[in-house]
Amino acid sequence: xDLQLPKGTRDFSPEEKILRDKIVGALKExxxxxxxxxxETPLIEKFEILASKYAGGAEILKETFxxxxxxxxxxxxxxxxxxxxxxxxxxNPNTKMxxxxxxxxxxxxxxxxxxxxxxxxxxxDVDVIGSSSMAADAEIISLIYTAFSKLDLEIAVKVNNRxxxxxxxxxxxxxxxxxxxxxxxxxxxxxxxxxxVKNELKQQKLDDKKINTILGILNIQGxxxxxxxxLKKILKNSEGLVxxxxxxxxxxxxxxxxxxxxxxxxGLAYYTGTVIEAFLKSSSxxxxxxxxxxxxxxxxxxxxxxxxxxxxxxxxxDRVYDAIFEKQKTAQKTNTQIYIIPIKTLxxxxxxxxxxxxxxxxTDIDLLDKSPSRNLEYANSFAIPYVAFxxxxxxxxxxxxxxxxxxxxxxxxxxxxxxxxxxx
Amino acid sequence: xDLQLPKGTRDFSPEEKILRDKIVGALKExxxxxxxxxxETPLIEKFEILASKYAGGAEILKETFxxxxxxxxxxxxxxxxxxxxxxxxxxNPNTKMxxxxxxxxxxxxxxxxxxxxxxxxxxxDVDVIGSSSMAADAEIISLIYTAFSKLDLEIAVKVNNRxxxxxxxxxxxxxxxxxxxxxxxxxxxxxxxxxxVKNELKQQKLDDKKINTILGILNIQGxxxxxxxxLKKILKNSEGLVxxxxxxxxxxxxxxxxxxxxxxxxGLAYYTGTVIEAFLKSSSxxxxxxxxxxxxxxxxxxxxxxxxxxxxxxxxxDRVYDAIFEKQKTAQKTNTQIYIIPIKTLxxxxxxxxxxxxxxxxTDIDLLDKSPSRNLEYANSFAIPYVAFxxxxxxxxxxxxxxxxxxxxxxxxxxxxxxxxxxx
Numbered sequence: 014x015d016l017q018l019p020k021g022t023r024d025f026s027p028e029e030k031i032l033r034d035k036i037v038g039a040l041k042e043x044x045x046x047x048x049x050x051x052x053e054t055p056l057i058e059k060f061e062i063l064a065s066k067y068a069g070g071a072e073i074l075k076e077t078f079x080x081x082x083x084x085x086x087x088x089x090x091x092x093x094x095x096x097x098x099x100x101x102x103x104x105n106p107n108t109k110m111x112x113x114x115x116x117x118x119x120x121x122x123x124x125x126x127x128x129x130x131x132x133x134x135x136x137x138d139v140d141v142i143g144s145s146s147m148a149a150d151a152e153i154i155s156l157i158y159t160a161f162s163k164l165d166l167e168i169a170v171k172v173n174n175r176x177x178x179x180x181x182x183x184x185x186x187x188x189x190x191x192x193x194x195x196x197x198x199x200x201x202x203x204x205x206x207x208x209x210v211k212n213e214l215k216q217q218k219l220d221d222k223k224i225n226t227i228l229g230i231l232n233i234q235g236x237x238x239x240x241x242x243x244l245k246k247i248l249k250n251s252e253g254l255v256x257x258x259x260x261x262x263x264x265x266x267x268x269x270x271x272x273x274x275x276x277x278x279x280g281l282a283y284y285t286g287t288v289i290e291a292f293l294k295s296s297s298x299x300x301x302x303x304x305x306x307x308x309x310x311x312x313x314x315x316x317x318x319x320x321x322x323x324x325x326x327x328x329x330x331d332r333v334y335d336a337i338f339e340k341q342k343t344a345q346k347t348n349t350q351i352y353i354i355p356i357k358t359l360x361x362x363x364x365x366x367x368x369x370x371x372x373x374x375x376t377d378i379d380l381l382d383k384s385p386s387r388n389l390e391y392a393n394s395f396a397i398p399y400v401a402f403x404x405x406x407x408x409x410x411x412x413x414x415x416x417x418x419x420x421x422x423x424x425x426x427x428x429x430x431x432x433x434x435x436x437x
Numbered sequence: 438x439d440l441q442l443p444k445g446t447r448d449f450s451p452e453e454k455i456l457r458d459k460i461v462g463a464l465k466e467x468x469x470x471x472x473x474x475x476x477e478t479p480l481i482e483k484f485e486i487l488a489s490k491y492a493g494g495a496e497i498l499k500e501t502f503x504x505x506x507x508x509x510x511x512x513x514x515x516x517x518x519x520x521x522x523x524x525x526x527x528x529n530p531n532t533k534m535x536x537x538x539x540x541x542x543x544x545x546x547x548x549x550x551x552x553x554x555x556x557x558x559x560x561x562d563v564d565v566i567g568s569s570s571m572a573a574d575a576e577i578i579s580l581i582y583t584a585f586s587k588l589d590l591e592i593a594v595k596v597n598n599r600x601x602x603x604x605x606x607x608x609x610x611x612x613x614x615x616x617x618x619x620x621x622x623x624x625x626x627x628x629x630x631x632x633x634v635k636n637e638l639k640q641q642k643l644d645d646k647k648i649n650t651i652l653g654i655l656n657i658q659g660x661x662x663x664x665x666x667x668l669k670k671i672l673k674n675s676e677g678l679v680x681x682x683x684x685x686x687x688x689x690x691x692x693x694x695x696x697x698x699x700x701x702x703x704g705l706a707y708y709t710g711t712v713i714e715a716f717l718k719s720s721s722x723x724x725x726x727x728x729x730x731x732x733x734x735x736x737x738x739x740x741x742x743x744x745x746x747x748x749x750x751x752x753x754x755d756r757v758y759d760a761i762f763e764k765q766k767t768a769q770k771t772n773t774q775i776y777i778i779p780i781k782t783l784x785x786x787x788x789x790x791x792x793x794x795x796x797x798x799x800t801d802i803d804l805l806d807k808s809p810s811r812n813l814e815y816a817n818s819f820a821i822p823y824v825a826f827x828x829x830x831x832x833x834x835x836x837x838x839x840x841x842x843x844x845x846x847x848x849x850x851x852x853x854x855x856x857x858x859x860x861x
Contacts, residue, residue: 046800
């Protein structure tokens with residue numbers, strides 16, 4: 014048998030999984046701090062839901078895994094957690110609003126044949142449905158800061174507004190029908206540089222004047238206030254610009270900041286207002302570790318209404334994981350607190366293991382009757398902090414021989430004292 | 438758009454998900470108490486791995502969702518967590534043994550077209566790889582008891598041994614090649630009754646004498662010790678019987694019991710020794726809520742060895758969930774501790790929300806400027822325990838008006854006292 018993983022997937026060993034669980038646990042805690050409630054939707058959706066024109070768009074659909082059930086029903090693996098949320102709200106129209114939900118789960122994107130991109134990855138999403146207040150967008154940015162502070166990672170947050178981008182494209186005389194594809198090109202500015210974007214825009218048959226005007230606007234310099242002043246002069250009454258001002262004002266009240274970046278676009282078609290990206294300040298992970306924005310159009314479509322307010326972000330657990338993994342010197346290898354080595358005392362040792370567990374101590378025990386030295390080597394390889402030898406002598410004295418694996422110190426200790434020590 | 442879930446899948450609303458998270462959290466805690474380490478494998482596997490003849494067998498393969506990636510590679514959604522574990526060990530032959538891992542994740546089984554069975558469900562698995570000691574099997578049974586005690590559900594545990602069943606079938610003169618399908622029929626005894634099993638065995642062309650002998654053995658009465666004595670007389674030296682004796686002995690040492698049930702078979706082809714099932718004592722959920730056993734053959738195949746010891750069980754989270762949901766009178770609807778109602782004080786209220794969150798209090802806040810009565814109704818619908826009104830007067834006094842939603846009592850309270858109250 015040829016043992017291989019599907020291309021673009023990976024296993025997480027216990028050591029890696031302990032770190033992943035910590036990250037997800039920290040995010041979950043922060044989501045609940047901000048009053049978000051958990052939701053779980055299936056990993057499979059009907060294909061027509063994923064393919065809805067209000068959903069991710071053609072780019073993503075090309076990368077959607079398709080499958081059928083025994084009844085020949087067309088299904089797909091979800092490519093994000095936003096479309097399932099919209100479907101959920103659509104199916105549960107009596108959901109109390111605002112609906113603040115978080116969801117943590119796997120999503121799938123089938124990359125090009127030879128691509129080494131991950132085809133399965135974990136997303137952690139928070140969304141506020143039913144509030145168009147910029148205070149909701151500000152709360153989400155506040156949540157981002159709290160989350161990364163909990164993860165001990167320094168970030169910078171960038172914001173922009175899709176309406177503002179559309180206003181800028183209107184100003185440049187680019188027709189509405191072409192704005193979406195222009196925005197998808199603009200999104201590549203940070204990653205691929207100005208020449209790539211210029212070429213793409215030329216291929217879209219924009220004339221040089223239009224290209225230069227739009228690139229000029231995207232390149233406006235200065236601090237947030239200076240950028241806003243300059244844009245006001247050019248665009249006059251831009252609703253997007255007003256929203257950006259409100260958002261930054263709201264952040265200031267809670268002592269937070271974000272960089273207003275006119276060139277920030279986000280590739281996905283469904284954004285309608287604020288767009289947000291967070292980047293790590295010092296890490297080889299250069300892509301956004303968290304991103305999202307307003308998408309007032311999608312929910313409306315699923316609810317059969319014109320437009321319905323929604324704002325949300327997604328944390329990329331895999332990138333956060335890679336950044337923390339790169340940063341940390343030593344990984345936590347186990348959650349086990351003590352390893353019991355019975356020396357011809359398996360039955361009595363099993364009883365003692367049981368007592369430790371009843372007291373809430375994570376306890377492992379040798380069941381293979383290995384030699385003490387091989388047992389020590391085993392415990393050491395997982396960096397289990399304590400080992401307890403239990404031989405006849407120890408049983409007679411009602412004690413165990415406890416070895417502190419870090420210092421190498423050994424002591425005879427009774428069970429009550431041991432419990433106290435491990436509990437603290 | 439026709440908003441529907443794929444057949445056999447379901448959403449879990451926040452209220453339902455809070456309960457599911459509690460169940461999974463409790464199991465995770467118990468797994469770590471027993472020294473198991475977490476593992477994560479992808480939801481997609483190469484189809485040839487899932488189809489390995491040492492894996493689940495034809496019955497399960499028929500229900501395996503198949504898909505292809507853009508490179509036309511044959512893939513499948515995993516139908517359990519055991520085959521991926523075997524694949525992991527095979528790909529990581531230097532894994533330290535014994536390898537005690539747990540894994541919690543979704544698995545998929547595509548039922549017959551009209552079946553209402555769940556096509557996606559959550560499994561929580563623990564497995565000990567590399568120990569053939571019956572102490573490992575006993576530890577796993579001990580873990581089952583601890584887990585259900587933590588979940589406040591009373592269970593009965595049944596055990597049997599596949600080798601013993603094979604010995605019994607040998608005794609009845611049933612050829613080795615036919616024993617697997619006979620065992621699959623025997624597995625239906627509890628669920629469908631003796632006549633269904635008799636008919637199935639007749640269809641397998643067993644003569645009446647053989648059928649009666651085997652059913653006689655399966656029907657042996659008495660307590661564990663009496664059953665063992667009777668079987669010893671019939672089967673003489675049965676390795677399976679010796680293992681059952683050792684297992685029950687080991688359980689006795691740690692003050693636990695299990696019902697020895699000779700008719701317990703487990704449908705899956707890969708079991709080779711101990712089989713285990715746990716049932717709820719009082720619940721409408723009649724199927725096993727936890728089941729597993731020894732499967733020394735599968736790992737060997739994936740490792741390229743003859744046989745390699747492995748024992749494990751799987752908790753059915755969905756059934757446990759259904760049982761607790763049925764039992765509990767009132768569900769916990771939120772993790773939010775306090776809901777802030779700003780009365781024309783949004784900015785200052787956002788600051789106070791931030792202070793509460795910094796102190797670790799799960800805090801929600803009205804961002805829609807709803808009326809106080811609609812806000813109270815909203816908080817009440819989620820059973821959020823406290824509401825804080827913040828108006829101009831409260832801000833002047835540096836206090837909030839706190840309402841205990843259960844008693845309806847209100848008091849003016851400063852932030853420090855509020856924090857203390859909510860922390861306790």
